[in-house]
Amino acid sequence: MTSRMQVLCFVTIIVIQIIQCTCTFDLSSSNKDVVWTVENENKSITVPGTVPGGIYTDLQNANIITDVLEGFNDVLTRWVAYDSWTYTSKFKLKPKHLKYAISNLVLEGVDTVAFLEFNGNPIGWTNNMFVRYVFDIRQYLKVGENELVLNFVSPVEAAKARSDKHFTAPNCVPSVYNGECHVNQLRKMQASFSWDWGPAFPSVGLWKNASIEFHNGALIRNVRTFTEKSESHWSLRIIASLESGLPRSEIKGYLSATLSVNAHQSLTVGRMLDVQAGEDGAAEAKINMTISANVVSLWWPNGFGEQPLYDLNIFFSNDAENGEMSHKLLKIGFRTIELVENDAYTIFGNKTAGQGLTFYFKVNGYPIFMKGSNWIPANILPELGSDKNTVDNLLLAARDAHMAMLRVWGGGVYESDYFYQKCDELGILIWQDFLFACSMYPADKDFLESVKTEVEQQVKRLQYHPSIAVWAGNNENEVALRGNWYMTQTQFERYKQEYVKLYVDTIKPIVESYDPSRRYLVSSPSNGKKSEEDGYIAQNPYDPHYGDTHYYNYLADNWDANIYPQTRFASEYGFQSFPSLKTMRTATNNTEDFSLYSKYSKHRQHSPNGNTNIRIQIKKHLKLDSDDKKYFEKFVFYSQITQAMAMKTETEFYRQSQADWYTMGALYWQLNDVWQAPSWSGIEYGGKWKMLHYFAKRFFAPVLISPRLTLTGDVDVYLINDRFVPIIDANIIVDVFNWTSLTPVSTKSYPANVNPLSSKKQGSIVIWDKDKKDELFLRFSLEYDCVKSSPENYIFPVALKSVKGLGKPNIQIHVTKSSKDLNNEMLYEVTITTDSVILFLWLESDIHGHFIDNGLIVAQPSTQVDFLAKVSTNAEEIKRGITYQYYINT
Ligand SMILES: *[C@@H]1O[C@H](CO)[C@@H](O)[C@H](O)[C@H]1NC(C)=O
Numbered sequence: 001m002t003s004r005m006q007v008l009c010f011v012t013i014i015v016i017q018i019i020q021c022t023c024t025f026d027l028s029s030s031n032k033d034v035v036w037t038v039e040n041e042n043k044s045i046t047v048p049g050t051v052p053g054g055i056y057t058d059l060q061n062a063n064i065i066t067d068v069l070e071g072f073n074d075v076l077t078r079w080v081a082y083d084s085w086t087y088t089s090k091f092k093l094k095p096k097h098l099k100y101a102i103s104n105l106v107l108e109g110v111d112t113v114a115f116l117e118f119n120g121n122p123i124g125w126t127n128n129m130f131v132r133y134v135f136d137i138r139q140y141l142k143v144g145e146n147e148l149v150l151n152f153v154s155p156v157e158a159a160k161a162r163s164d165k166h167f168t169a170p171n172c173v174p175s176v177y178n179g180e181c182h183v184n185q186l187r188k189m190q191a192s193f194s195w196d197w198g199p200a201f202p203s204v205g206l207w208k209n210a211s212i213e214f215h216n217g218a219l220i221r222n223v224r225t226f227t228e229k230s231e232s233h234w235s236l237r238i239i240a241s242l243e244s245g246l247p248r249s250e251i252k253g254y255l256s257a258t259l260s261v262n263a264h265q266s267l268t269v270g271r272m273l274d275v276q277a278g279e280d281g282a283a284e285a286k287i288n289m290t291i292s293a294n295v296v297s298l299w300w301p302n303g304f305g306e307q308p309l310y311d312l313n314i315f316f317s318n319d320a321e322n323g324e325m326s327h328k329l330l331k332i333g334f335r336t337i338e339l340v341e342n343d344a345y346t347i348f349g350n351k352t353a354g355q356g357l358t359f360y361f362k363v364n365g366y367p368i369f370m371k372g373s374n375w376i377p378a379n380i381l382p383e384l385g386s387d388k389n390t391v392d393n394l395l396l397a398a399r400d401a402h403m404a405m406l407r408v409w410g411g412g413v414y415e416s417d418y419f420y421q422k423c424d425e426l427g428i429l430i431w432q433d434f435l436f437a438c439s440m441y442p443a444d445k446d447f448l449e450s451v452k453t454e455v456e457q458q459v460k461r462l463q464y465h466p467s468i469a470v471w472a473g474n475n476e477n478e479v480a481l482r483g484n485w486y487m488t489q490t491q492f493e494r495y496k497q498e499y500v501k502l503y504v505d506t507i508k509p510i511v512e513s514y515d516p517s518r519r520y521l522v523s524s525p526s527n528g529k530k531s532e533e534d535g536y537i538a539q540n541p542y543d544p545h546y547g548d549t550h551y552y553n554y555l556a557d558n559w560d561a562n563i564y565p566q567t568r569f570a571s572e573y574g575f576q577s578f579p580s581l582k583t584m585r586t587a588t589n590n591t592e593d594f595s596l597y598s599k600y601s602k603h604r605q606h607s608p609n610g611n612t613n614i615r616i617q618i619k620k621h622l623k624l625d626s627d628d629k630k631y632f633e634k635f636v637f638y639s640q641i642t643q644a645m646a647m648k649t650e651t652e653f654y655r656q657s658q659a660d661w662y663t664m665g666a667l668y669w670q671l672n673d674v675w676q677a678p679s680w681s682g683i684e685y686g687g688k689w690k691m692l693h694y695f696a697k698r699f700f701a702p703v704l705i706s707p708r709l710t711l712t713g714d715v716d717v718y719l720i721n722d723r724f725v726p727i728i729d730a731n732i733i734v735d736v737f738n739w740t741s742l743t744p745v746s747t748k749s750y751p752a753n754v755n756p757l758s759s760k761k762q763g764s765i766v767i768w769d770k771d772k773k774d775e776l777f778l779r780f781s782l783e784y785d786c787v788k789s790s791p792e793n794y795i796f797p798v799a800l801k802s803v804k805g806l807g808k809p810n811i812q813i814h815v816t817k818s819s820k821d822l823n824n825e826m827l828y829e830v831t832i833t834t835d836s837v838i839l840f841l842w843l844e845s846d847i848h849g850h851f852i853d854n855g856l857i858v859a860q861p862s863t864q865v866d867f868l869a870k871v872s873t874n875a876e877e878i879k880r881g882i883t884y885q886y887y888i889n890t
Pocket residue numbers: 040042043044079083
């Protein structure tokens with residue numbers, strides 16, 4: 001049966017390819033038969049246009065403007081956003097193109113407000129960047145040359161015009177953002193009018209593909225899949241959305257689904273279909289499949305198992321003329337996921353930690369602590385955000401740092417199909433916000449209608465991905481209203497009503513109808529179920545007993561675990577740092593810019609008091625004299641140290657708190673960057689890892705020995721275990737070091753154990769003479785089955801600026817070619833020898849490539865780090881190209 005099935009599929013696939021290339025006319029720039037131009041309002045500028053693309057990229061390619069991320073170009077190029085641009089394409093059609101019953105112009109993404117004409121005829125408006133637009137253009141088609149024109153309205157003007165009619169707070173972004181106002185009025189990437197980590201580039205253009213679809217019968221637009229597990233099998237429900245293009249038309253034909261399973265077998269189910277399309281020309285067709293549980297394997301989040309994906313081929317062959325066939329290929333996974341909000345007293349009794357509700361994800365029946373970060377758009381220009389290299393690099397970096405979840409934040413975009421596919425492959429679960437952030441939003445009829453279409457389309461597009469874990473209505477809008485962030489208190493009732501209208505009455509039922517398999521949270525942060533009971537605007541949306549929280553505190557000592565409040569799930573927390581000088585130099589080479597107080601530095605820091613907050617934090621821990629000759633260089637480096645240590649402390653606090661509070665998630669803010677500027681990111685624009693990302697690789701390790709310095713000066717030691725097997729009869733080794741020596745003053749061993757998927761406090765230790773704390777530090781390691789199974793961890797009992805005896809190390813570096821093979825890439829072993837302790841040893845190389853580990857605490861004479869070269873080189877060259885920095889009290 002299997003082999004016959006495969007032959008059958010093979011034949012049908014060939015047929016489809018022939019039909020596909022005759023029934024879609026590609027309007028993207030990759031089609032050489034289409035010419036796009038773009039022109040400004042007074043026609044002083046006419047340059048080639050690109051699709052997918054955008055106005056800033058096109059003007060850059062035409063040398064009208066230079067690299068938009070250099071210097072002050074974000075404001076120097078702002079005129080682009082105030083002008084009106086017209087994109088025009090010309091292309092020739094053949095007689096065969098006019099023979100179809102349906103000829104639709106399909107625009108996958110238009111950014112944002114545009115008036116469209118086809119061959120001189122008005123065909124409609126667009127006003128939502130996240131909607132796929134379809135225009136019936138059959139009556140306007142001609143043999144020979146055809147012309148499509150998109151007249152874009154300045155987004156800044158469009159936002160203002162809507163605000164004049166439907167003002168909704170806030171009035172504008174803070175002036176330090178150098179941004180534009182009223183982006184909440186537009187269904188456009190909210191960060192494109194600036195953010196506290198990014199510049200404003202209010203772009204226009206076709207940021208996704210465009211085409212003309214020709215067909216006679218119905219085609220498959222998208223497919224949703226629902227998997228449900230019982231004892232011995234999986235039920236797979238498949239819902240195909242069919243589009244005929246004609247209202248109330250009859251859709252007749254044969255629908256089939258073929259699932260490839262383990263051992264090269266496949267299962268096929270098919271059925272005749274005869275349904276009537278709705279007013280919108282669309283209909284849904286369902287197929288059920290039952291799959292024996294032993295022919296598919298479970299899909300797991302990164303770090304918890306494999307990510308097997310199975311091909312699901314859906315075919316629809318129309319009974320209509322020419323026997324047209326439509327096809328979709330999905331790669332699906334088999335897993336269950338549940339967001340559990342149960343009475344917490346079942347875990348802790350009901351005194352303190354046991355009040356309220358739990359908030360955790362259960363995957364395949366197991367409670368899993370979600371380690372990860374927050375994703376902002378990969379590029380400030382939306383057309384570049386889906387670049388495969390960029391997406392790969394960022395997602396692989398997340399994978400390598402043991403992340404199992406990323407939150408796609410509400411001020412960005414619904415990411416590309418490629419992004420979610422990659423997350424499926426890597427096991428990175430997605431917390432998907434709907435795209436509303438840090439603002440009140442309008443709730444007039446036009447706005448709500450547009451949002452309805454957007455949400456319906458996006459849920460239908462993304463629903464089948466096993467990586468998607470949860471939907472959330474918005475970012476921080478519940479707490480912004482409750483906390484009166486935008487002076488809305490006098491109109492609280494109005495804004496509350498609009499809030500409910502948008503996220504509860506409009507979005508929620510759509511999500512729950514198209515995707516009943518996942519939880520829809522109204523906001524992040526929120527108290528989850530409790531916020532819903534409290535009328536959606538909770539008294540305290542940050543209540544530690546419910547839902548998720550966002551926590552920022554720039555003034556307290558961020559290296560002190562005792563400052564952090566408990567939470568069920570930390571979905572945002574962070575601290576800023578500067579990008580490396582190397583990354584900064586891709587934006588400026590002016591010597592005077594490289595100062596904390598330069599016009600340039602002020603321009604790039606959007607967080608009010610941002611540099612002061614970093615300075616205060618550095619000052620608490622590190623010695624840095626304002627008259628130091630290398631002040632700026634050191635400030636940059638120290639900002640990365642303080643950020644990494646702050647995030648290490650806070651993240652480990654949350655991981656430890658799985659034991660104390662049933663905290664079950666730590667997603668720090670933020671994974672990536674859109675430009676070369678101070679921000680909360682762990683990865684710089686361009687892809688270079690900050691010290692934070694190297695730290696994340698260690699503080700998110702599956703098994704972690706994690707000490708906490710308490711207010712009394714004792715040390716609580718936790719053992720954290722993200723594996724499915726318990727740790728029994730392990731030993732925690734505590735080495736007490738004198739800062740003056742690489743030989744421990746003393747070493748003690750304590751027994752340790754912890755259940756699977758748990759954190760456990762192993763006890764409290766008091767080791768030192770409290771008067772001598774400034775002479776000592778502690779190193780923690782885990783001995784288990786005679787292997788070191790946790791990264792080493794450290795406690796520095798006093799601020800580093802106050803320690804006694806930390807000397808200048810003599811460092812020697814030796815490089816050899818590694819015998820280990822890493823996907824045929826060139827791996828080199830870099831051996832560092834030292835005669836004294838080195839703090840935060842930071843290695844850099846001028847050879848293209850990266851260190852596998854960095855930002856090291858070195859407390860032994862010899863340390864080895866691998867360097868992965870991306871170009872052909874040799875050990876001698878690498879050795880010559882290595883530079884390093886470290887922290888020392890001088
Ligand atoms: C046309 O528009 C450009 C860009 O907005 C502007 O710089 C130029 O002065 C305008 N030219 C005329 C003749 O109005």
